[in-house]
Amino acid sequence: MRRGFSVPNENDSFNIRVFKQVVPYLLEFRTRIIVAFGCLVLAKLASVYLPFVLKYTVDTLDQQQSVVLLGTIGLIAAYGVLRLANVVLSELRDMLFGRVTERAMRRISMKVFSHLQHLDLKFHLDRKTGGLARDIERGVSGISFVMRFFVFNIGPTLIELMLVIGILTSKYGAKYGLVIAASVVVYITFTVYVTNWRLKFIREANMADNRSNTRAVDSLLNFETVKYFNNEDHEIKEYDVELAAWEKARRKNRLSLFALNGGQALVIATAMTSMLLFAALDVEAGAMTLGDFVLVNAFMMQIFMPLNFLGFVYREIKGSLTNIENMFDLLKVETSVSRNADGKRLDVSHGAIAFENVTFGYAKERTILNNLSLNIKAGSKVAIVGPSGSGKSTLTKLLCRFYDVTNGEIKIDEQPISQLELDSLRKVIAVVPQDTVLFNASIFDNIHYGNLAATKEQVIAASEAANLKTFVESLKEGFDTHVGERGLKLSGGEKQRVAIARALLKDSPIMIFDEATSALDSHNEEAIMRTIKQVARHHTAIMIAHRLSTVTDADHIFYLEQGQLVEEGTHQQLLEKNGHYAALWRSQSQ
Numbered sequence: 203m204r205r206g207f208s209v210p211n212e213n214d215s216f217n218i219r220v221f222k223q224v225v226p227y228l229l230e231f232r233t234r235i236i237v238a239f240g241c242l243v244l245a246k247l248a249s250v251y252l253p254f255v256l257k258y259t260v261d262t263l264d265q266q267q268s269v270v271l272l273g274t275i276g277l278i279a280a281y282g283v284l285r286l287a288n289v290v291l292s293e294l295r296d297m298l299f300g301r302v303t304e305r306a307m308r309r310i311s312m313k314v315f316s317h318l319q320h321l322d323l324k325f326h327l328d329r330k331t332g333g334l335a336r337d338i339e340r341g342v343s344g345i346s347f348v349m350r351f352f353v354f355n356i357g358p359t360l361i362e363l364m365l366v367i368g369i370l371t372s373k374y375g376a377k378y379g380l381v382i383a384a385s386v387v388v389y390i391t392f393t394v395y396v397t398n399w400r401l402k403f404i405r406e407a408n409m410a411d412n413r414s415n416t417r418a419v420d421s422l423l424n425f426e427t428v429k430y431f432n433n434e435d436h437e438i439k440e441y442d443v444e445l446a447a448w449e450k451a452r453r454k455n456r457l458s459l460f461a462l463n464g465g466q467a468l469v470i471a472t473a474m475t476s477m478l479l480f481a482a483l484d485v486e487a488g489a490m491t492l493g494d495f496v497l498v499n500a501f502m503m504q505i506f507m508p509l510n511f512l513g514f515v516y517r518e519i520k521g522s523l524t525n526i527e528n529m530f531d532l533l534k535v536e537t538s539v540s541r542n543a544d545g546k547r548l549d550v551s552h553g554a555i556a557f558e559n560v561t562f563g564y565a566k567e568r569t570i571l572n573n574l575s576l577n578i579k580a581g582s583k584v585a586i587v588g589p590s591g592s593g594k595s596t597l598t599k600l601l602c603r604f605y606d607v608t609n610g611e612i613k614i615d616e617q618p619i620s621q622l623e624l625d626s627l628r629k630v631i632a633v634v635p636q637d638t639v640l641f642n643a644s645i646f647d648n649i650h651y652g653n654l655a656a657t658k659e660q661v662i663a664a665s666e667a668a669n670l671k672t673f674v675e676s677l678k679e680g681f682d683t684h685v686g687e688r689g690l691k692l693s694g695g696e697k698q699r700v701a702i703a704r705a706l707l708k709d710s711p712i713m714i715f716d717e718a719t720s721a722l723d724s725h726n727e728e729a730i731m732r733t734i735k736q737v738a739r740h741h742t743a744i745m746i747a748h749r750l751s752t753v754t755d756a757d758h759i760f761y762l763e764q765g766q767l768v769e770e771g772t773h774q775q776l777l778e779k780n781g782h783y784a785a786l787w788r789s790q791s792q
């Protein structure tokens with residue numbers, strides 16, 4: 203898969219704020235930075251001195267006297283040594299500074315990643331994970347690029363430029379300095395202007411690239427659907443439409459690059475020709491030696507070569523600064539659910555849960571739970587039932603404080619959860635979610651994730667309780683079998699049992715099973731229900747279910763409709779009431 207290149211926005215600008223944010227991360231290795239700059243200065247001195255050695259060599263050769271031959275050899279040797287020193291010092295500088303950049307990249311990645319880990323569910327649901335990962339990746343490589351090119355390319359090139367203009371002006375007259383200064387100004391203005399003009403072509407190509415990528419990924423992810431409907435040819439055709447757009451955009455992009463490179467070459471060629479013409483005239487007039495002519499030529503090569511990269515560097519640095527800023531913007535996102543780091547830690551003695559007049563909506567304009575109150579006794583096994591979309595899973599999310607309620611209060615053992623330290627709250631609740639998603643790791647690791655301190659024996663025990671034993675034994679690699687991306691190599695029921703084992707291993711005082719047996723066959727379901735029954739003896743267990751037959755033995759059943767509690771009682775009491783629950787029971791029994 204091709205990877206898109208970074209494209210700056212229209213309103214990008216060299217942003218000093220970005221530098222300010224990066225600098226603190228660089229200061230860990232102050233000595234390294236100083237030594238790296240030392241190497242940079244020495245390398246530049248060597249490169250500025252090189253044309254002089256060339257000049258003296260040519261001049262001594264020009265004099266053609268035998269006594270000077272030894273001097274010539276010495277000069278040629280000095281030329282070699284200076285070149286070598288220049289390269290070695292530059293490499294040394296890169297090596298020293300590389301460590302500084304890598305450490306800064308690591309620290310920044312860690313900071314952003316840990317910030318993202320602590321952001322609320324809403325943020326993660328609203329963002330595309332792929333885009334988020336790209337933001338970090340682009341931001342971090344942006345830092346590396348800016349460090350490399352701004353600190354060691356643009357900055358030193360500008361310094362060298364000043365030095366050369368100064369040397370040429372003082373040695374040979376203002377016209378040399380002026381030609382270089384004027385051509386550099388024209389070159390930079392032209393580059394900046396044309397690069398900005400080109401951005402739209404680059405953006406177009408990049409967007410076409412993203413579209414074709416998205417199309418290909420979407421198609422490959424849905425390979426089963428494609429095959430069920432015999433739509434391979436349709437997919438190929440659609441992909442080609444996107445590729446054709448990409449090809450067209452790249453053509454425009456290439457033509458604009460040709461215009462940029464052509465214009466730059468014209469400026470450089472004009473400057474070099476006029477400089478050499480001035481120098482040739484000065485040699486003829488006796489104001490310059492042949493060596494001076496060579497020196498002027500060597501200086502120009504030295505100055506204009508790095509300028510050749512300027513268009514690329516300018517565009518990339520602009521893009522990098524935007525990417526770095528986007529990444530740092532992630533750090534500014536605040537979670538809407540406070541972690542209450544200094545709050546009281548939840549002390550669960552029994553595990554009684556109370557929803558008191560809870561009102562909640564994911565969005566302001568749509569209320570999901572409406573002034574809902576319900577009490578779950580400590581140590582009881584309760585069921586929450588009701589039509590799809592009535593708000594059953596939402597109760598779980600609110601209990602775990604993935605969201606805060608709009609009104610009302612949720613309490614565990616009389617302690618309002620909104621005031622508790624968040625980690626201590628989530629520690630006492632184990633959830634088997636409605637949709638099981640597994641890590642792309644082994645079955646063992648996926649179960650072990652429930653309690654990272656658990657022993658191997660405990661993991662095996664949990665998997666046995668979740669009726670996974672026979673399945674795992676049938677696999678060649680047993681517990682070490684990898685489950686594939688999002689657990690796709692397991693069947694729905696197997697995935698669900700891994701999730702149950704994981705929650706059992708966590709062994710929290712409050713256990714929530716959200717449609718935990720929906721993907722299981724009746725044999726497995728019976729086994730899991732026996733386990734849940736056992737678990738419920740020592741825990742407060744909440745079962746969310748569609749199939750009422752799985753919850754008939756619950757101590758208490760809550761029937762929800764449109765975010766409101768409409769009935770509650772035991773299975774028998776609710777049947778006698780002959781209301782919503784009884785109607786549902788009858789329809790399911792039929």
Ligand SMILES: Nc1ncnc2c1ncn2[C@@H]1O[C@H](COP(=O)(O)OP(=O)(O)OP(=O)(O)O)[C@@H](O)[C@H]1O
Pocket residue numbers: 327564565570588589590591592593594595596597636
């Ligand atoms: N993250 C979300 N953002 C916006 N709306 C949501 C979100 N999650 C759920 N909803 C909406 O909230 C309502 C209640 O959802 P919830 O998952 O609690 O229902 P449920 O009773 O568990 O349904 P089911 O039995 O189908 O699982 C639904 O209408 C759903 O569309």
